[in-house]
Amino acid sequence: MLKVNPDYLKLRGSYLFSTVARKVAASQAAHPDRQIIRLGIGDVTLPLTPTVVAAIHKAGDEMAHAETFRGYAPDLGYGFLREAAAAHDFKARGCDIAADEIFISDGAKSDSGNIQEIFSRDCRIAVCDPVYPVYLDSNVMGGRTGDFDEAKQQWSRVIYLPCTAANAFSPELPSEVPDLIYICSPNNPTGTAMKKERLQEWVDYANAHGSVIIFDAAYEAYISDPEVPHSIYECSGARTCAIEIRSFSKNAGFTGLRLGYTVVPKDLKDADGTALRDLWARRHGTKFNGAPYIQQRAGEAVYSEAGQTEIRGLVSYYMENARTIREGLAAAGYTAFGGIDSPYIWMQTPDGLSSWEFFDRLLEEASVVGTPGSGFGPSGEGYFRLTAFGTHENTKAAVERLQRL
């Protein structure tokens, strides 16, 4: 008798963005004359930079000639990109990570969703609340759930780490010991980042308890505070407890191109001494046929001097928007967080409105779209996420509308 995987039936409605899209479409249909400004979904808007585009053309041309044609890429990634990432992202920051500990993929979403496959089904996981939904949903698919508590909106076998204004959005060490700990810094959705001292406490905790930290550094390029680490391997002891996930999406605009990587150090082992690196390489080699050559050459170009200058330009364009939003909200008396080391602003909803009530009010009265914080977890209730990925013009206009609300 055919049956689907029962763990997939446990997935809770993460219909956040489809509900947003439905409400926006209804509002536009009711008021066709209104210009709706979207500061909701976390996708970049600026085009790829010239150095990246030149690398794409060159790699495409190579494919047209027998001598330079490339078939299947090595499934763990081309040496030229693994070497460039090791040199630029780690050695240049004093982190001890080698090219053969770096596994190239089609992006951080796949890696952060797939990494749980190499761990035992009875592992306990800890996630921040609010959370990037992929960490939780991929573990639900993997069967690490227990019962769902409707009142708390939480799974019994998942440890939730509330991140609110009370703890400056930096999770406290848990009282029950998790096996896997997901940390995203700079954080989506709260826009805040962990300082090195705080991250070091998590690394020490993980080493003391035999836990593994899965560190998502997708927004590393947005860090401006010198006390915020760009990599978890800046913390001492991280080689024995941490996996790091990186993306070319938010720094270099590859959301549509697709490229990322995961670092699994050779020193990282389970309680029986099995090297996680070897399992991840095995998993990658079995289920993934390598990121495309053209994309990997585009990624290599990001690390060139010209590429680095260009992506700094992209990041500063978006961070100018972040400043516009932060300052505009503060001037209008709103309380808001983030936007210093990340392109997200996490504002408190005014007048005690729920996240969705504020969403509806903002859409109806100002035609501005954001994301309700409660969609990222119960501790997101009463918050609202705005992104800095719009144009300068739209961002200014949206902030003026918020101020008139």
Ligand SMILES: *Cc1c(COP(=O)(O)O)cnc(C)c1O
């Ligand atoms: C956008 C985002 C990603 C996705 O990155 P891709 O490389 O485009 O798959 C991963 N993690 C977080 C927290 C993100 O916000």
